[in-house]
């Protein structure tokens with residue numbers, strides 16, 4: 001059985017680092033910084049979407065500037081770890097799921113190397129042998145392809161996806177996996193408005209929530 005996780009807004013609160021990188025990219029284009037709350041709303045669909053939204057906030061749609069900003073962000077993303085924190089209870093929940101024998105994977109729209117860098121920084125890279133990022137395939141979430149690839153790499157048995165956003169909910173639905181919605185992440189709409197099999201308010205409850213949704217392992 002496998003437990004698959006989104007990264008930003010689910011395992012980690014990374015908005016402060018993404019905010020910092022975003023404003024550095026805007027400054028490189030001579031554009032004014034944006035507030036943290038504004039940038040939080042741009043997270044979840046990968047770097048191309050992030051830079052398009054950063055520019056759109058300044059009334060700009062310019063593929064060349066977007067490409068420059070995306071390259072700048074990509075170049076610093078692996079080091080953007082200092083302000084990022086695990087959500088409370090993540091470490092224990094991951095250890096608990098590992099002890100129960102679950103395969104663990106990450107399916108994020110963050111570039112894969114940046115995702116691995118942050119997991120390494122948190123001492124959790126070994127816990128997640130499978131990491132699929134926004135640049136791992138041609139398609140990103142909410143397309144189900146990255147999540148299906150993560151699932152296959154984790155053995156394709158019974159699985160759940162834990163995420164925080166509209167994108168994650170749609171992706172899980174399209175992939176046919178039960179969705180556990182972590183409610184303290186970056187979603188833009190009320191939790192009840194998103195399709196979900198369970199809502200997670202505290203990572204301490206995750207092993208029990210997973211046990212409820214996945215069939216018991218065969219003896």
Ligand SMILES: O=C(O)COP(=O)(O)O
Nearest residue numbers: 008044045046108109110
């Ligand atoms: O938008 C991103 O870069 C990452 O977002 P995700 O980890 O929630 O998929």
